[in-house]
Amino acid sequence: MPVASTPRASRWASLTSLFAAFGSLGPFAPFIYRHRLELAGALIFLVGSTVATLAIPLGIGHFIDRGLLERSLEGFGQSAGFVLIAAALAAIASGLRFYLVSRLGELIIRDLRQAVFAKLISLDVAFYDSHRVGELTARLTSDAAAVRGIVATVVTQAVRAGITITGALVMMAVMSLPLTLAVVAAGPVVLLPIIIVARRLRHMARQAQDANAELSAMATEVLGANRTVKSFVQEDAQLQRYAARSDDNFRAETSKLGTRAIIVTAITFISAAAMVGLVLLGSTEVLAGRLSPGQLTQFLVYAFIAAGSLTGLSEIVGSLNTLSGATERLSELFALKPAIAATGEETPLRAPVTRIAFDRVVFAYHPDDAPALNRLSFSLRAGQTLALVGPSGAGKSTIFSLLQRFYDPTAGSITINNVDIRSLDPRELRGLIAAVEQEPTVFAGTIRDNLRFGRVGASDADIRRAADLALISEFADSLPRGLDTIVGERGVRLSGGQKQRLAIGRALLKEAPILLLDEATSALDTANERLLQAALAQLRKNSTTLVIAHRLSTIQSADKIIVVEKGRIVERGKHDTLLAYRGHYEKLVRMQFSPTDLPLHGPAKPRDPALLS
Structure with a gap:
């Protein structure tokens, strides 16, 4: 039998996949390090809230032994005060941690989206010949947001769960080492389902992310061509296409969620069964006089906290594998090199x-x-x-x-x-080079903004001169806001001839050789074409x-x-x-x-x- 098919090899492969999910965050480390102060503050308050939370069971144990068993009002008061102070400190630290983690997430998604956009805009035309804009937009939006979720939420929760489990085990070991060893022995049983399904969940996450990108690409394409869709009465057909892709996305997502639900169900049951066994073992320790009822209660609370963190850790790992599809897609994008780019050794x-x-x-x-x-x-x-x-x-x-x-x-x-x-x-x-296209690109801003695209630093006087030469003023001055009129996405409020005049005005501003x-x-009538020849002659006068x-x-x-x-x-x-x-x-x-x-x-x-x- 091949080694790869043995159960032990399968477990190692799954464990490798699990570590790969964390490793996929490697390319995004600079985005985190850039905001290390926010991260450090979040971690400090995270540790503070965790320590304060771990102190609460001490007060509960003291409450039972001193308050209930000894029937001491002073014990009641001391225990209650201790618990309230610990809870207040935990609440304050948790609130500050939440703010800093949320702020860190927003900083990361801002920087990441800027980096993704910079990468996309740097890639050569050949790349766009083989990729759909809607799919690339999904990387800029949903994939970047997914990475924000991983870094700002999943990772900090994982750190919190790790600290909580470690602290709880230490406190449990101080009270009863045999019971603690029993809890530790049950840990691998809880972790085993996570490790086994990690690889499968990672693959399913990539499929779901790809399905979402396909859905986004199709919607961008159809909505951008809405006039053509309506002209050919294709609304129903396009709706059916979108519904089919939406169903594909739904199936991919629900399949992924079903796998995660199985993990949570298994871990919840295993944890509950382990807690029942722990209560039985702890009761024997109390009956033998090695633990007090308060200490057993305290131990069980720590065990519940550790079990809850372990269950939460399993969900975190599931989320990390789920979102790894986004990190893979962005990593692939960042690894791309434009075929045509400056090398630093160009000839002036x-x-x-x-x-x-x-x-x-x-x-x-x-x-x-x-x-x-x-x-x-x-x-x-x-x-x-x-x-x-x-x-x-x-x-x-x-x-x-x-x-x-x-x-x-x-x-x-x-x-x-x-x-x-x-x-x-x-x-x-x-x-x-200044280019005037047969079907000019018009951006969803004002006429002035579109003209200034030819030369960003152009003055208003330069823009007005170009508008006059290109006969743009002829129609712009009749509009309520003149050159500051919004033209709509892709210039939908302009005629074909007006778009061409805008493109000519843009070229006039660039003053390229x-x-x-x-x-x-081509989109002008004969009369306007003759008038516009003067602008074209002006363009050609100093140009090749x-x-x-x-x-x-x-x-x-x-x-x-x-x-x-x-x-x-x-x-x-x-x-x-x-x-x-x-x-x-x-x-x-x-x-x-x-x-x-x-x-x-x-x-x-x-x-x-x-x-x-």
């Missing part, structure tokens, strides 16, 4: 930006995927505008992502001023610009145009030249414009090899 970039170049760049989002870009090369000088044209999925947005170093190329290089961007600090690189425009005026364009007005003014299909450049040149060759570019343009908009005379010109990649 010489200002100003004079040249941007892609040199035989190859990139795939996943090793098993076909390349999104395939040996793609182009360059542009400072002040030039490059238009990227091509069908959806050709790789245009990928070019923008690589230039901002959200991903690194699989092969080839991207350089600015002949410096590979992989040798630059990612934050410094992104500080050089590199500008990325992803069809920045790459623009993903579908509108003829944007394409015609570009210094260079490259046509991208399936990750390759199939044509390059200026607008009139590419039209004259009647190739890929001419077909793409004619799909969006009538023949009268693009008059061509004569036959197609022969292709220049320089037009091809």
Whole structure:
């Protein structure tokens, strides 16, 4: 029979799992040590309340022997006074301990959530491609709260239980060593169920935590897309999906609770049976004259206190194993390293930006995927505008992502001023770039807050100038609170065109030397687009610009145009030249414009090899 399957090996495995539950708190030690004064104060009052509580049985024993048996009023009074003083001290120390422990817990959860958020915000874009935001939010909220519960409550309760059991055993040994040894001998019988189920409970806790994260992720996703849900009349279907995940979470939690209930039931019965045996043994000691009735009562009270603490300790261990799923998930998160991050050995970039170049760049989002870009090369000088044209999925947005170093190329290089961007600090690189997305991100603050996102230190005058240039003032000034109007989550109170104006205003404030425009005026009508061209011209005046364009007005003014299909450049040149060759570019343009908009005379010109990649 394999060693791992023997009962003894199983017990050792369970004991190892139990210690692992405590060991999982290791990564969170700095959060506790940071507030060591609060912890020290809590422990001092914890010891004080425990010692005061352990003194109460002394008064009870004295009450029986001096008060009842000797019928002494003075004995009654002394015993009652002693018990009241001890109880008062225990109550005061317990109250102060509770406050300090609660304060410690709040400090820990504050610091932990800040650390989790800092870790999440530092991870690269590729991480978010494979993880759901709702699941990550659960780590930030429920997992962090679980760790707070472990550190601030479970650990201090465990220390209190340990001190109480130790103190009670010492006092019991002073009164009767044989009875104390009998109590100690019964201890392993009580602890055995805890050790046996510890590993199973730990595994169940991780399953419950994962189920809760899945439930949170699904709710975040659906609520964030509530307009789409309503538009497609999917309320009932999404409710059923949520109910199914809620049922999964319920089953995981109840399974875990059922196991813990079995532990508590077993320990409670075993403890009660042990106490009955202890009373019988103690009675024989009294009859033999080795203990007085008061001492037996005192001994039994200490035994009850020790048994209660031992039962509480079993629940604490159960809680620790239950919450270990949260500590594991957070430990895994803290262990992650962003694939793209500053190393401290970056090359400083010489200002100003004079040249941007892609040199035989190859990139795939996943090793098993076909390349999104395939040996793609182009360059542009400072002040030039490059238009990227091509069908959806050709790789245009990928070019923008690589230039901002959200991903690194699989092969080839991207350089600015002949410096590979992989040798630059990612934050410094992104500080050089202002991006206007086709579907801009708008935050749930005011119009002013969203504009200031482009430059945190922007003055109100700068914000007003950007709002005027981006035609934001046109609609903002008609609102009761102007630029201080709340736009709602994801800008739900703004139209698509207003969001794009906000994104352009944000880019104006950033004043970056590199500008990325992803069809920045696609949501505007023709009249407003013409008005906004002045703002875009202002942006491009001092910037090197790459623009993903579908509108003829944007394409015609570009210094260079490259046509991208399936990750390759199939044509390059200026607008009139590419039209004259009647190739890929001419077909793409004619799909969006009538023949009268693009008059061509004569036959197609022969292709220049320089037009091809």
